[in-house]
Amino acid sequence: MTREVLSGNYAQSYAVRLARAQVVSAYPITPQTTIVEKLAEFVATGALKAQFVEVESEHSALQVVVSAAGLGARTYTATSSQGLLLMHELMHWASGMRAPVVMGVVNRAVAPPWNIGADHTDTISQRDTGWIQLYPESNQEVLDTVLEAYRLCEMEDVRLPAMVTEDAFYLSHTYEPVDVPAAELVDRFLPPREAHAVLVPGRANRLGSFTGPDHYVEFRHELARATAAVPRRLLEVEEEYRRLTGRAYGGALPTYRTEGADAVLVTMGTIGTTARTVVDELRAEGRKVGLAKLRVFRPFPEEELRHLAGEVDRLGVVDRAYTFGAAGPAATEVRAAIYPSPHRPLVADFLAGVGGRDVTPAHVRRMFDELLGAPTAETRWVDLAPEEVGAHG
Amino acid sequence: MAKLTIPAQELMYRGHAACPGCGPALAMRLLLKGLGPRTILSIPACCWTVIATPFPTTALGVAVLDNPIEATGASISGLRAAADALGLDDVTVVGFAGDGGTADIGLQALSGMLERRTNALFVMYDNEGYMNTGIQRSGATPRGAWTTTTPVEGGRHGKREAKKEIMGIVLAHHPAYAATVNPAFPEDFVRKAEKARDVRGPRFLHVFAPCPPGWKFSSEETIALGRLATESGLFPLYEVEDGVYRLTRKGGSLKPVDEYVRRQGRFRHWSPEEIRELGDEVRARWEALLRLERETAPARAAATPVLAPAPA
Numbered sequence: 001m002t003r004e005v006l007s008g009n010y011a012q013s014y015a016v017r018l019a020r021a022q023v024v025s026a027y028p029i030t031p032q033t034t035i036v037e038k039l040a041e042f043v044a045t046g047a048l049k050a051q052f053v054e055v056e057s058e059h060s061a062l063q064v065v066v067s068a069a070g071l072g073a074r075t076y077t078a079t080s081s082q083g084l085l086l087m088h089e090l091m092h093w094a095s096g097m098r099a100p101v102v103m104g105v106v107n108r109a110v111a112p113p114w115n116i117g118a119d120h121t122d123t124i125s126q127r128d129t130g131w132i133q134l135y136p137e138s139n140q141e142v143l144d145t146v147l148e149a150y151r152l153c154e155m156e157d158v159r160l161p162a163m164v165t166e167d168a169f170y171l172s173h174t175y176e177p178v179d180v181p182a183a184e185l186v187d188r189f190l191p192p193r194e195a196h197a198v199l200v201p202g203r204a205n206r207l208g209s210f211t212g213p214d215h216y217v218e219f220r221h222e223l224a225r226a227t228a229a230v231p232r233r234l235l236e237v238e239e240e241y242r243r244l245t246g247r248a249y250g251g252a253l254p255t256y257r258t259e260g261a262d263a264v265l266v267t268m269g270t271i272g273t274t275a276r277t278v279v280d281e282l283r284a285e286g287r288k289v290g291l292a293k294l295r296v297f298r299p300f301p302e303e304e305l306r307h308l309a310g311e312v313d314r315l316g317v318v319d320r321a322y323t324f325g326a327a328g329p330a331a332t333e334v335r336a337a338i339y340p341s342p343h344r345p346l347v348a349d350f351l352a353g354v355g356g357r358d359v360t361p362a363h364v365r366r367m368f369d370e371l372l373g374a375p376t377a378e379t380r381w382v383d384l385a386p387e388e389v390g391a392h393g
Numbered sequence: 394m395a396k397l398t399i400p401a402q403e404l405m406y407r408g409h410a411a412c413p414g415c416g417p418a419l420a421m422r423l424l425l426k427g428l429g430p431r432t433i434l435s436i437p438a439c440c441w442t443v444i445a446t447p448f449p450t451t452a453l454g455v456a457v458l459d460n461p462i463e464a465t466g467a468s469i470s471g472l473r474a475a476a477d478a479l480g481l482d483d484v485t486v487v488g489f490a491g492d493g494g495t496a497d498i499g500l501q502a503l504s505g506m507l508e509r510r511t512n513a514l515f516v517m518y519d520n521e522g523y524m525n526t527g528i529q530r531s532g533a534t535p536r537g538a539w540t541t542t543t544p545v546e547g548g549r550h551g552k553r554e555a556k557k558e559i560m561g562i563v564l565a566h567h568p569a570y571a572a573t574v575n576p577a578f579p580e581d582f583v584r585k586a587e588k589a590r591d592v593r594g595p596r597f598l599h600v601f602a603p604c605p606p607g608w609k610f611s612s613e614e615t616i617a618l619g620r621l622a623t624e625s626g627l628f629p630l631y632e633v634e635d636g637v638y639r640l641t642r643k644g645g646s647l648k649p650v651d652e653y654v655r656r657q658g659r660f661r662h663w664s665p666e667e668i669r670e671l672g673d674e675v676r677a678r679w680e681a682l683l684r685l686e687r688e689t690a691p692a693r694a695a696a697t698p699v700l701a702p703a704p705a
Contacts, residue, residue: 022478023471051474056505060467063460063502067435067471070458073478089461199456201433201476201484208459211448 001185001245006178008171011139012078012104012164013038014178015146017048018186019102022073025053025064029083030116031172032106036078058083062090062101069099070207072195074150078104080168081122082111088126094161095130095223097208098197100153101161102146103131107269107320108168109355117356118167120268120321123297124329130223132162132230133298136249137272139176142166144247147181147190151237156196157229167320168356170270181245189244227299234296250293252301255308257283258290263314263371266334268294271318271352271359278364289368294330302337309338309345316348316371318359319379327379348375352382359383399583400426409452411444414612416602416619417518418444419576421453421489424516424598427586430455432485433476435469437499438462439491440525441518465490466502469513485590486513492533493523496559507566507595514589514596517559520604528607532557537667539659540607550662560599564633569594572632572641575601577619581630581641592634601628609658621653626679631686638685650675 006014012035016024024043026036042048051068055061058079065075079087084105094101109119123133134149136142142164149162166172199207211219235251242248257279258264267275272293282289292308292315294301309315315338319328326332331349338344350367353359363382370380404425411418417440425432432455436442442459446452460468465488472486488506490499495517503515522540523529530540535556539545543552563571570592574582589596601622605612622628626647631640650672654660 023474025471025474051478053470053474054509055467055470056501056508060464060470060502060505063464063467064471064474067458067460067468068475068478071433071472071475071479071481073475075475090464093461199433199458201456201481202431203456204451204454206445206448206451206453206457206459208457209448209451210442210459215448 001182002180004178004180005175006139006143007034007173007175008139008142008166009034009106009173010038011143011178012146012166013042014180015143016076017042018181018183019074019147019150019190020192021048021050021076023051023053023065023068023075024077025055025061026077026079027055027058027061027083029058029080031108031168032078032080032083032104034172035104039076058086059090062087062094065101066090066094066097066099069101070097070199072193072198074193075101076103077101078106080106081108084122084126085110088129091126091129091131096219098159098226099161100159100193102149102153103161103163104146105163105165106168106172107165115355116168118170118270118320119354119356120319123163123165124321127298127329130160130227131298132160132296134162134164134296135268135294136164136166136171137270137293139171139174140178140247141249142171143178143180144241144245144249147186148234148237148241151190151240152230152233154193155233156194158226158233159196160226160230165269167270179245185244189240230299231301231303249295251304252296253304253308254293254295256291256293258292258308258311260288261290261312262288263316263368264290264292264308264312265364265367265371266292266294266315266317266330268297268318268320268330271320274359274361275318275364278361278368281361282365282368287368287372289372297330300333300337305334305337306341309341310343313345314348314371314375315345316350316367316375318350318352318367320353322351322354322379331379346375348377349379350382351379357383398580402426402430404430404454406452406454408446409444410446411440412606412612414605414615415444416576416604416615417441417491417520419615420518420600420602423576423579423582424489424586425453425455427583428485428487428590431483432456432487433458433472435460435465435472435486435488437465437490437494438525439494440520441489443525462494463498464502465494465499466504466506466515469515470506470509470511473511473513488513488515490515490517491525492517492519492521492559493531496557496562497532500562504566507563507568507597510595512593512595514598516598516600518600518602520602520607521556522604522607524604524607533559537660537663539662545662551659563597566595567636568597570632570634571597571599573599573601573628573630575619575623575628575630577616578623578630578642585632585641588632607659609661610656614656618653618656621648621656624648625650625653626675627653629679629682631682637689637691638682640682640686647676647679
């Protein structure tokens with residue numbers, strides 16, 4: 001193990017090197033670029049023995065790694081925002097072909113207007129594509145999660161693609177000390193990919209194919225079954241990783257000081273770090289609040305949320321994306337997940353931090369205040385400038 | 394009688410789902426004879442998605458990966474990269490796409506693959522339209538042709554614009570090898586497929602692929618029509634290797650284009666004047682090709698001594 005000072009983006013690059021990815025392909029987009037710049041350097045110096053395919057679009061980048069994975073290679077790509085949206089058709093191909101591609105996505109706002117700040121609209125808009133979605137909140141967690149993602153995705157009963165996200169700039173361009181595990185250790189955790197159901201040259205076989213209603217349903221069901229295997233497999237992978245490195249992150253919905261809480265805030269990505277300090281402050285003031293982190297958005301941690309719902313009366317969900325005509329996407333899914341519970345807490349929805357707007361401890365404190373006061377079901381737009389409302393239409 | 398040079402091995406099986414007289418089906422059969430069993434095909438949405446038959450059957454004796462219609466160039470770059478990473482050095486990676494999936498929606502990915510010099514073969518089977526979706530116009534549909542989206546009624550007289558010249562686009566990328574092939578000339582086809590298998594670097598084949606239902610001709614006339622296309626100069630057979638043009642079939646003077654046009658329902662509305670115009674156009678293109686062949690011919694053993702470099 002070495003301790004390095006790495007940006008979130010470099011944490012991805014170092015993890016991909018440790019994972020010994022064999023085919024890497026990417027197209028530049030801010031703020032993803034430094035991930036692949038570092039990988040290009042690793043490949044050039046021989047630190048990573050991979051084919052680095054320079055492509056003319058994100059769409060082609062994802063096709064390159066989907067096809068490469070189809071032949072049995074371990075692959076990686078990375079993108080952001082518009083690039084991810086351009087990949088949309090290929091997102092379905094990756095999961096449908098059961099290609100265990102790992103992709104770094106630096107969460108960035110979607111245009112117009114152009115904006116490169118942190119925002120979850122890009123990845124949330126891909127939630128129905130059959131990808132596993134993981135949302136770390138520190139650079140250490142980014143590195144560890146990329147390695148865990150490879151292990152998880154390549155399991156025979158999973159064989160699904162996964163994205164490991166980073167909040168733009170808060171993680172992608174912020175440097176933190178990161179423990180980089182030794183290569184031998186990672187090799188034990190992540191041996192070379194075992195090729196299950198890949199294309200075999202020299203004989204009649206087809207990956208992709210086409211089919212009518214007589215088989216299509218079963219193909220879709222296989223995909224659903226694979227996704228259903230993820231929660232249990234993720235816990236196993238985390239436990240293996242913990243045994244080797246001593247680090248673990250508490251599964252799909254880690255909680256913090258939720259015992260006896262009157263109100264719990266549910267966050268994704270880096271807002272969790274800010275919220276945790278506020279929880280400590282409020283607890284010190286004698287207010288009973290806690291935090292739950294949606295570390296995995298797909299598959300959605302329904303069971304964990306139902307468990308949490310049984311312990312608390314008020315949940316506040318912080319969304320960094322908005323579904324127009326509905327509500328914050330995480331809030332909507334939390335509500336759906338807890339609906340079958342015998343005890344249904346009130347769920348408030350806070351829209352915060354979109355387009356890179358800072359979410360400060362003061363904002364989080366106000367969310368808790370509102371949650372403990374008289375919360376409404378309507379989405380609350382945090383830090384909205386009242387004088388600007390209606391001025392940009 | 395000349396000895397047949399076409400390999401006996403069949404890598405396309407009976408029971409495929411092509412229409413009778415399908416040019417793309419003949420193209421695949423001959424292509425695989427030339428390329429052999431260690432071929433990996435990447436096939437986008439096109440007629441061949443269906444011709445290869447649905448899951449769990451296949452009409453092809455080689456490995457096939459499906460990809461979306463616009464991404465074949467990227468797909469073969471990915472397959473090549475994986476083959477190299479996994480040490481599968483003996484495989485031939487091939488994209489096999491229709492004219493839409495190559496020259497229209499697939500053009501960006503094709504350009505990318507050629508530019509980054511992927512060591513793979515891209516084959517465009519040109520049936521001059523979106524035939525799998527029911528005969529719609531593509532960029533490769535010839536001027537004046539009827540399709541369902543370029544009707545011959547009201548003020549319309551078929552497609553208004555000229556056929557997109559894919560070979561010119563491909564050659565601007567300086568591929569290692571590019572050639573035109575026609576299933577009506579199987580020896581030439583297979584020889585070029587074998588060459589395309591053995592050359593390293595980006596390679597391209599433009600296949601003439603008549604479509605009986607799309608072009609409106611009798612399914613038993615596919616080969617006859619193919620012969621006419623080449624013999625009249627409409628689809629000349631040539632190859633370009635490292636920039637050097639070589640016509641692989643010259644054979645005397647060009648036949649008039651009339652019969653080629655008259656045999657197809659998609660040109661039924663044409664006037665004699667339009668046929669004459671096409672003839673002029675074809676002859677001009679043919680002359681240009683002959684000129685390119687002369688101009689790019691490698692200099693014969695230096696008759697005139699070249700200047701020796703000055704001694705250092």
